[in-house]
Amino acid sequence: MSLPMRFSSLFLLNTGICLTTALAAAAGGKEPHYPVATLAPALRENAHAVIRTEEETLLVKSAGRTVRTVRRATTVLDEAGANWATQLVYYDQLSSVSYLRGTVYDAEGQAVRQLRASDVKDYGLSDGFSLATDARGRVADLRQPSYPYTVSFEYEVVSDNSLFYTTWQPQSDEQLAVEQASFRVLTPASLPLRFQERHLPKGVAVAHSQQGDLQVYQWELTALPAQEEEPYGPPLSEMVPAVATAPTTFEVQGHRGSLTSWQDLGLWNYELNTGRDVLPEAVQARVAALVKDAPDERTRIRRVYDMLQSSTRYVSVQLGLGGWQTIPATNVSNTGYGDCKALSNYCMALLKAAGVQSYCALVRADEPDIRTDFPSNQFNHVVLCVPLTKAAKRDTVWLECTSQNTALGYMGSFTGNRHALLLTPGGGQIVCTPRYGAAENRRERRADVYLDAQGSATAMLHTRRTGLEQDQFSQLLHGLDPAQQKKRIAESLPLSNFSISKFALTDDAKAAIPTINETLGLTLPQFGTPSGRRVFVVPNLLSRLPAVSAPVGERQTDIWLASAFSHADTVRIHVPAGFQTESIPAPVKLTTAFGTYSTQMQTLPDGTLQYVRSLHMPRTRFPRTEYPAYVEFRRKINAADKAQLVLVKTES
Incomplete structure (x- = not known):
């Protein structure tokens, strides 16, 4: 809501x-x-x-x-x-x-x-x-x-x-x-x-x-x-x-509890839901058959999670104590629906039938993280935590049980990068949900641009997004039909004059971290600007980072860079016959505490111009006195992103 x-x-x-x-x-x-x-x-x-x-x-x-x-x-x-x-x-x-x-x-x-x-x-x-x-x-x-x-x-x-x-x-x-x-x-x-x-x-x-x-x-x-x-x-x-x-x-409603520690709050929640994870015998038998030949713990978890996603949907029931006490697992099995508590509890019961121990966890989703130094009810969502106790290397699998398409173990921006309260028989324990940094949140794009003598162009782009970089595109893929997907993508492109000739979104089920692949064909009537014998071209096609404005007066607050990411672009510009390069942008390399940025352009042996850009930004915080330096960092990136190359028509 x-x-x-x-x-x-x-x-x-x-x-x-x-x-x-x-x-x-x-x-x-x-x-x-x-x-x-x-x-x-x-x-x-x-x-x-x-x-x-x-x-x-x-x-x-x-x-x-x-x-x-x-x-x-x-x-x-x-x-x-x-x-x-x-x-x-x-x-x-x-x-x-x-x-x-x-x-x-x-x-x-x-x-x-x-x-x-x-x-x-x-x-x-x-x-x-x-x-x-x-x-x-x-x-x-x-x-x-x-x-x-x-x-x-x-x-x-x-x-x-x-x-x-x-x-x-x-x-x-x-x-x-x-x-x-x-x-x-x-x-x-x-x-x-x-x-x-x-x-x-x-x-x-x-x-x-x-x-x-x-x-x-x-x-x-x-x-x-x-x-x-x-x-x-x-x-x-x-x-x-x-x-x-x-x-x-x-x-x-008659359920008394103590709230002097996270352990106390977790114990109240755990005991409130004790005994509500019982499954019908037929469902237990189905789970046993599903995992009987599973070679390891992670495979059993995957099969159970696939079963959950294919047979349930999220529908909330909030009446009185229903905000904290789950619907019994038997009810979810019979109806196929439940809220976050019920679906997490049901998945916990399915995993128990598969011989895997798991625990529900309270989390504050889609909002700032809880304050871990003040035990209190700060939560609005429930997920499932599955410690891998039998694996060669100890690990933890987190499950978002309300989604039919979220990848196994992925929390995303909704519940990742924050703390959760694990509900165990011994009480609550504050734990961390998966962290997603620049190594996980990647966008890698390769583009081929075919330029003509008048400055018009066609382009074919292949973009791979992982981690938090793919969240929005995963919602498009699983929530909209292809025509609507194409419309949303067109609305997001930083181009003033173009048409889309080819479009496709797919996900990579085998990737270790959720991945969305995008194929995009573009027609660009004014990609280059002709002027006499010359054509001026900005090789950075889609990845232009805007500058930020300097504060009016003294800045009052720290700098919070909340999202870590890594962007890599390779754009190959195929020069039209009869043209040669007159000038190309000078290479740029910026290394700061705010992040790193570089661009470089070179001529390949076949005469194609190749532009390579990379930008890596951490998730971090800086004192307010550093803001002028951050403004300058962004100004330099913006200037480099708009740099032009010049092509000139050769004498006939």
């Missing part, structure tokens, strides 16, 4: 809308609330909206129940900040709401409108593949046609799911400033709070006190200017203040 950035933090809601006496009095316009004129100029700078006040409280009633109250007033400065005049609230069978209130104030701070039932729409939050889900959301909409104005929302939520506590991050969007925000947690001494402070301003720390029988933890932030993600910088969550919280003890 993908939602707009403003809605990425979901708030729980279940019942109706209440309007308070205080809000009604404010509607009379006798006392201004949040007049825009009182905003400090520094908070308006580079901001589309400003949180005037946010007061959030989490009350821990017991190990299985929490009450969360939020009061937030936000001044919307322009149309780009209008999402802050809406509120998406999530609810399900484990949550209920006490009230929701809302009011709009004009620029002078006078109340002009209150939240009405017609301002709120209720939606089922279907993700497009769930067979059954109790997830629903209500969107309260108080957007106004003219700016600026201020919107206030208040609500109280009761939750019977204490596995998740709040992560407080009031500055949750770019171009959002914060005037004042506070966060309180009240919890019994028998249920002490676990928390982690992140990027708090100097001098800001928790205030710890006691209120009756409750321990009180409180944080307050003021005057936070708007932030903006910088090119090749970290995500916003690495820049803005936040406090993550988690329970020590929790309970979900």
Whole structure:
């Protein structure tokens, strides 16, 4: 499920809308609330909206129940900040709401409108593949046609799911400033709070006190200017203040657990699903026959994985505890479908029948990696981990059980290069999923370009992509028909005038790492630029890396190069009869901490011109002071990628 950035933090809601006496009095316009004129100029700078006040409280009633109250007033400065005049609230069978209130104030701070039932729409939050889900959301909409104005929302939520506590991050969007925000947690001494402070301003720390029988933890932030993600910088969550919280003890629908360590969380998940991996006898017999002549452990795993992929499909069932407890393997065997938990559990059961031990693993997929130093439920996906215990060389095979076409052992960009929580009988263990660096993420292209005297050309290209470089193309191959594939490829080419004469995508099932091969025939009416007796040609056909802009003012964040890759291009230009080379680009070689780059052009014995380009980039991080050097590195690559050769017509 993908939602707009403003809605990425979901708030729980279940019942109706209440309007308070205080809000009604404010509607009379006798006392201004949040007049825009009182905003400090520094908070308006580079901001589309400003949180005037946010007061959030989490009350821990017991190990299985929490009450969360939020009061937030936000001044919307322009149309780009209008999402802050809406509120998406999530609810399900484990949550209920006490009230929701809302009011709009004009620029002078006078109340002009209150939240009405017609301002709120209720939606089922279907993700497009769930067979059954109790997830629903209500969107309260108080957007106004003219700016600026201020919107206030208040609500109280009761939750019977204490596995998740709040992560407080009031500055949750770019171009959002914060005037004042506070966060309180009240919890019994028998249920002490676990928390982690992140990027708090100097001098800001928790205030710890006691209120009756409750321990009180409180944080307050003021005057936070708007932030903006910088090119090749970290995500916003690495820049803005936040406090993550988690329970020590929790309970979900009668299932109690401890969350003081990764081992505890893994043990709760493991025990919740114990005994749900039983297979029908007929299926066990089928597996035994399937692997009886398998020569080794890896072959047994491959055969079982092929069986899983050919007989199941991903359909999510999320009802109550179904977010954590799997459908039994027998059900998956009978129906042929399941969610990530169910399919991983089913594959684990199939492997067990084949004599192979495996373990389910929790992972945060398609998002930044978990914080391993703060044990808490940070996961959204389940995969399967298979240690090779009988192989000559110890190894681990990872299986993505929700896909019908993902290669054995491949995690890709979805779940690779991150940490996972292995669920074992002894509890949870933090482990690493497969890492994909420049050696695995390769793109190798060979092109033959046949040029005519007018500068037009035809080209035949063969491209081999491996690892993360092939992920997007694998989705095209397995998700679209050839005509749609060709259309997507055409839209991605950095060419202004061309047509495709030949096209094919294939995968290489025998490759050690997933590989996609592409064959592409192109007609290029304006590949070269004629001028009198000369034709000017850029030999770099498709691999031009753009330059990056220098920062306006001082850069604030580190340089994050998140994707490692290796590109190699060989372009052979077949010169038309009656032409010879007048000049070719000088060779370039750049060796830096950011990566290495080289180009070279030479004339082959048959008169063909051969252009060779290579670019290797690591996955790494540099201090912000290195950004000017990185800008220069990219500028030099961009200039070299656009370098021209000159052909001249010989005298007759």
